[in-house]
Amino acid sequence: HGRPLLEKGVRGAPACNDCHGNHGAAPPGVSSVSNVCGQCHPVNRDLLAQSPHEKPFQEMEIAACETCHNHHDISHPTDDMLGPGVNSVCASCHEANSKGAQAATSMRTAIDRLVAKRNKAESLILKAEQAGMEVSQAKFDLNEVGSAITKTRASVHAFIPSRLDEVARQGEELADATLKKGEEAIAELQFRRKGLGVSLVIILAVAVALFYKIREIDRRGRSR
Secondary structure, eight states: OHIIIIISOOTTSOOHHHHHOBTTBOOTTTTSHHHHHHHHOHHHHHHHHTSTTHHHHHHTTOOSHHHHHOSSSOOOOOGGGSSSSTTOSGGGTSOTTSHHHHHHHHHHHHHHHHHHHHHHHHHHHHHHHHTTOOOHHHHHHHHHHHHHHHHHHHGGGGOOHHHHHHHHHHHHHHHHHHHHHHHHHHHHHHHHHHHHHHHHHHHHHHHHHHHHHHHHHHHHHHHO
């Protein structure tokens, strides 16, 4: 939160008073830090309220948002926070091979698969664009895939693998369609290059034929 506000001057970024209030006037729900987080992140808050973590968190008096994202030193969310890796926050509560750990790994796999498809499509579209191909619609679709990735990552907060898979699958369908447009653009580029090559060969052949024809005509003229 601090970097956008203090380094980039983004006035809409959270400051102290957004969480603590002005002149001691605490904002609604300030008794729980998670409620304060939810004022700016309502989607994540609502997903967490529907998750299997909600009840045990309340019973064990475990903080929700700040358990994974900290308080003032808020951790920037990354995919590495999910799954079995060394930077996983899931591993702090779920032992390896446990049901929770397996669910986290499953969700991370779905996200990685979607991101990989987006990256492949982006690489093809960029290659086609640099070659001068028209790819404006493909680039628009690529932005939609980016939005689908954001939705998939947000759905992690529900902690329901099947639900995340459904969102990720929709993103993959869009990514596949975008990838196909990229492949079509590259195929069109190769077709044009082959056509240009064939045209150059024909032009060269005609030029050579004309050259010899002119020489023959010139030779006949001299012999007379």
